[in-house]
Amino acid sequence: MEIKVLNKQSILDIAIQHTGDVQNCFDIAIANGMAVSDLLTTGKALSVSDITNAKADVLQYYQSKNIKPATGTTLSEERQVPSLKGIGYMQLENSFKVS
Template identity: 35%
Template sequence: MRVLSGQSLLDIAVQVDGSVETVFEWALANDKSITDRLTPGEILVAPGSALREKDIANYFYGIQKKLATGITAQNHELIVPDDGIGAMIIGSTFIVS
């Protein structure tokens, strides 16, 4: 399985196996943590899980959909607005008095 930009192990588990339950098997088979950031183009070994939900996996395969729910440089502005306390600078946009 070749990793696409923005994909996580959870995305791949659902896309290939049709179940989030297989994410732990994907992590073990590829010597990763379930929260590791994946590198686009990286090749992952499919664990061949007994927990595979064939109907869901076949659905994603049939419609040729690739799941990629990670925040990328392209979609960061759509998801995380540049306002609020996280974007404030003390003494500049956040005045303490």
Template identity: 35%
Template sequence: MEVKVKDRQSLLDMAVQTAGSMEAAFGLAAANGVSLTDTLTDGQVLDTVAAENADTVRRYSVQGIQPATALSEEEMAALAQEGINFMGIEIDFVVS
């Protein structure tokens, strides 16, 4: 079966939605020739894998839940200037 990716959905989102568990992301990645960390595009079609938790899949389907937890381009840009690589000693990073 195939499923279309919605905006800001990650492979982990798709694994939970279509197979009922995050562990299914490994099989989903292998089945589609992508990495766990690849950015999926809106409208991209993925082959699904066997459901590991049918109750979760059914609940998501009935309630129309389509998780989308990937960061947007704006959110990624905002994060780019943070962290240890961007700190100046005695400016942002105080040594005591």
């Protein structure tokens, strides 16, 4: 089965939505030549077939409630790292001098 990635979905979201088990993210990643940590783009086609260890009860729940998880981030969100300040974020010998 081929599916289209929704906005802000990760491979983990795809696995739980289409197989009922988040551990299937590894099989999905391998089948699509990706890493589990790869960021997905909206509309990308992914193959989610030949998953033998699907959890029918979880899958049925997600389908009956029309749940489509989208917990991923986008590249633009990842680049927006706030400027962290204070002793908890200082590096020894770089921004924090010990005398």
